Amino acid sequence: MDFRFTPEEEAFRSEVQEFLKQELKPGWEDAFDAESELGVEAHGEFARNFNKKLSERGWLAIAWPEEYGGKNASVMQQVVYNEEMAYAGAPVGFNMGVAWVGPSLMLYGTDEQKQEFIPKITNLEHTWCTLYSEPAAGSDLAAIQTKAVRDGDDFIINGTKVWTSYADQADWIFALVRDSNEGKKQEGITFLLIDMETPGVSVSPILLISGKSPFCETHFQDVRVPIRNVIGKIGSGWTVAKALLGHERSMISDTFGAGGAKDRGKGSRLVALAREYVGETDGGRVSDPVVRDRIAEAEMETRAFGLTVQRSRDAAKAGHQPGPESSLFKVYATELNKRRHELMVQLLGPQALGWEGEGFDDDELALTRDWLRSRGNSIEGGTSEIQLNIIAKRVLGLPD
Numbered sequence: 327m328d329f330r331f332t333p334e335e336e337a338f339r340s341e342v343q344e345f346l347k348q349e350l351k352p353g354w355e356d357a358f359d360a361e362s363e364l365g366v367e368a369h370g371e372f373a374r375n376f377n378k379k380l381s382e383r384g385w386l387a388i389a390w391p392e393e394y395g396g397k398n399a400s401v402m403q404q405v406v407y408n409e410e411m412a413y414a415g416a417p418v419g420f421n422m423g424v425a426w427v428g429p430s431l432m433l434y435g436t437d438e439q440k441q442e443f444i445p446k447i448t449n450l451e452h453t454w455c456t457l458y459s460e461p462a463a464g465s466d467l468a469a470i471q472t473k474a475v476r477d478g479d480d481f482i483i484n485g486t487k488v489w490t491s492y493a494d495q496a497d498w499i500f501a502l503v504r505d506s507n508e509g510k511k512q513e514g515i516t517f518l519l520i521d522m523e524t525p526g527v528s529v530s531p532i533l534l535i536s537g538k539s540p541f542c543e544t545h546f547q548d549v550r551v552p553i554r555n556v557i558g559k560i561g562s563g564w565t566v567a568k569a570l571l572g573h574e575r576s577m578i579s580d581t582f583g584a585g586g587a588k589d590r591g592k593g594s595r596l597v598a599l600a601r602e603y604v605g606e607t608d609g610g611r612v613s614d615p616v617v618r619d620r621i622a623e624a625e626m627e628t629r630a631f632g633l634t635v636q637r638s639r640d641a642a643k644a645g646h647q648p649g650p651e652s653s654l655f656k657v658y659a660t661e662l663n664k665r666r667h668e669l670m671v672q673l674l675g676p677q678a679l680g681w682e683g684e685g686f687d688d689d690e691l692a693l694t695r696d697w698l699r700s701r702g703n704s705i706e707g708g709t710s711e712i713q714l715n716i717i718a719k720r721v722l723g724l725p726d
């Protein structure tokens with residue numbers, strides 16, 4: 327793959343930069359809820375308007391075909407776009423509809439389903455949440471027990487899902503439900519789209535130690551869902567779920583692959599922190615050879631990973647769907663992101679110990695929160711241990 331940018335790609339970069347200059351005027355961050363965690367939905371009015379403008383330009387799902395509201399962007403255009411958004415720290419957020427639901431519908435949806443749901447993803451009419459995990463089925467996802475019983479043209483759903491990010495703000499659900507207990511546990515699972523407004527759906531937020539609540543428990547009590555909302559075949563939801571998890575894992579790794587770009591745009595954030603903290607008289611921690619060595623290692627690792635992600639995206643564009651190799655990226659990206667945050671916290675020393683109150687500035691408090699949040703990255707979308715199991719079995723072909 328050629329990593330250089332053509333004049334057309336550079337022209338596209340200027341277009342993105344111009345857009346960002348127009349939309350992100352000095353001081354824009356004051357209008358943005360920087361304290362919120364991942365999620366377009368959670369970032370408040372400013373982010374919603376910003377994403378609406380991306381949607382109008384076909385940039386929200388820039389890689390998608392134009393008929394679905396995208397721009398059919400080449401891999402390098404996506405790289406340029408992601409880099410510029412990251413340099414600017416733009417509130418592009420995390421959109422489950424774009425990242426997961428759309429790609430799955432394009433693969434497994436009927437024409438009717440594509441027409442009904444995809445435009446509402448790209449015009450932000452619908453936001454989505456994922457209902458996979460259950461109290462007794464996390465890593466062992468095929469153990470789900472939320473029950474779907476056929477009644478004419480509907481399924482009646484009963485059960486409880488847990489750790490559903492932003493269920494209290496989403497309009498639609500994509501869920502795995504069990505329609506049969508016959509055969510292997512991966513059989514008898516169906517993939518369903520459910521309107522959150524359907525009678526019998528209720529959501530209870532799970533409060534975190536921070537007092538925030540990005541997670542919910544979602545309950546189904548006799549919820550009637552039309553069979554036409556099944557994606558793929560009844561009982562074959564595991565196949566759809568696996569494809570979708572491939573996209574989820576790729577998206578998580580892309581996010582952290584671009585994480586380095588954010589820092590590159592403003593120079594290395596790690597170097598800036600090392601200069602700023604401790605020993606203001608001696609130029610900060612950056613003069614310590616051990617610290618310099620660790621920063622250099624982290625930056626090289628991040629850059630190499632970003633290029634590897636780019637190469638794999640090139641293969642994806644050639645029609646290849648993310649398969650078990652997405653686990654390699656997911657485990658590497660999330661562990662790398664944790665290492666980077668660990669290093670930032672060490673550079674800040676005691677200034678990274680703040681939660682709220684006096685003695686800490688907003689950047690320090692945000693970094694502490696980001697560091698804690700980074701620990702969730704290697705759990706969501708399947709834990710690192712589960713990714714290693716997948717790599718062992720399905721990539722390396724090792725026996726059980």
Ligand SMILES: Cc1cc2nc3c(=O)[nH]c(=O)nc-3n(C[C@H](O)[C@H](O)[C@H](O)COP(=O)(O)OP(=O)(O)OC[C@H]3O[C@@H](n4cnc5c(N)ncnc54)[C@H](O)[C@@H]3O)c2cc1C
Nearest residue numbers: 456457458459464465489490491702705706707708709711
């Ligand atoms: C930030 C965040 C957001 C999330 N958002 C969502 C969401 O929107 N929707 C949703 O459905 N879920 C969501 N989840 C849930 C997530 O998918 C599960 O937490 C995850 O799959 C692990 O399941 P569990 O919590 O039940 O842990 P368990 O499965 O109980 O695992 C506990 C520990 O045992 C290890 N373990 C389990 N089985 C094995 C094995 N076979 N081999 C080796 N080690 C093993 C795990 O790695 C882990 O360390 C989210 C989680 C987080 C942290």
